[in-house]
Amino acid sequence: MRARPVAIAYVTAAALAALGSLACRQDMHDQPKYRPLRASAFFENTSSARTLVEGTIARGTLQTDTAFFTGKNGALLVNELPFPVTQDVLDRGQQRFNIYCTPCHDTTGSGNGLVVQRGFPRPQTYHSDRLRNVEAGYFFDVMTNGFGRMPDYRAQISPRDRWNIVAYIRALQLSQHAPKADVDPTKIQKPAAAAGEHGAAKH
Numbered sequence: 001m002r003a004r005p006v007a008i009a010y011v012t013a014a015a016l017a018a019l020g021s022l023a024c025r026q027d028m029h030d031q032p033k034y035r036p037l038r039a040s041a042f043f044e045n046t047s048s049a050r051t052l053v054e055g056t057i058a059r060g061t062l063q064t065d066t067a068f069f070t071g072k073n074g075a076l077l078v079n080e081l082p083f084p085v086t087q088d089v090l091d092r093g094q095q096r097f098n099i100y101c102t103p104c105h106d107t108t109g110s111g112n113g114l115v116v117q118r119g120f121p122r123p124q125t126y127h128s129d130r131l132r133n134v135e136a137g138y139f140f141d142v143m144t145n146g147f148g149r150m151p152d153y154r155a156q157i158s159p160r161d162r163w164n165i166v167a168y169i170r171a172l173q174l175s176q177h178a179p180k181a182d183v184d185p186t187k188i189q190k191p192a193a194a195a196g197e198h199g200a201a202k203h
Contacts, residue, residue, distance in 0.1 A: 069159050071137030071144065078137040085167045093168030096161045100153060109172040121149060126169055127176045139166045 034040060034048035043050075063069040068082045083089070098107065106113040109126035116122045124131060143162045146152035157165070 067137075068163075071140030077135035077141065079135040081136055081163055081167055083163070085170075089164050089167050090171055092161065093164035093166070093171075096157060097165050097168050100157060101165065104150070108176075109169060123150070126173055132173050132177065136166050136170065139169055 036049065038048050039046050040048040065082070067073050067078050071078055102113055103115045104113045104120065104123050105111055105126065106116075111123045111125045126132075140162050142150065143153050143157060143165065144159075145154075153162070
């Protein structure tokens with residue numbers, strides 16, 4: 001006889017728990033918010049999607065330094081990097097260059113990357129007179145907006161890293177065209193002697 005009241009108590013408790021869970025679930029479903037583009041009875045134009053206040057800037061996108069973020073001063077390309085070129089800048093630029101640029105431009109900037117070797121049109125070498133003499137902002141602008149077959153890399157490479165890459169491109173250009181007076185002869189690595197010469201020396 002005692003089992004029946006206990007069973008009734010369990011069933012009642014379970015029913016109350018179910019009702020409570022349903023109430024909570026309904027509250028979660030009926031949140032006081034608007035879904036995108038849903039009509040609103042509150043605003044005069046019935047649109048829940050409100051126009052942004054003039055001058056609104058998304059978090060993290062404030063660009064007060066035009067030259068840094070565009071590579072230009074007005075309509076003119078800048079010819080100087082916006083920060084000093086240090087070894088850390090060059091190292092970071094080389095790292096980013098090797099990741100994003102070498103597939104087309106190869107590690108020397110000559111334009112014979114792996115995708116070019118497999119049939120993709122060859123880009124112009126960085127060591128041409130035109131690109132050696134072009135403004136630094138030109139490279140930044142091309143990375144930002146793309147050029148010809150090259151897509152833009154603004155989503156993949158931050159503005160700072162784009163400038164780091166520009167610094168490294170300038171280093172690559174200098175490596176191929178350094179004035180003889182700037183080269184320390186004591187640091188020039190001499191080519192290894194041919195194997196035949198080594199053999200002759202041993203005999």
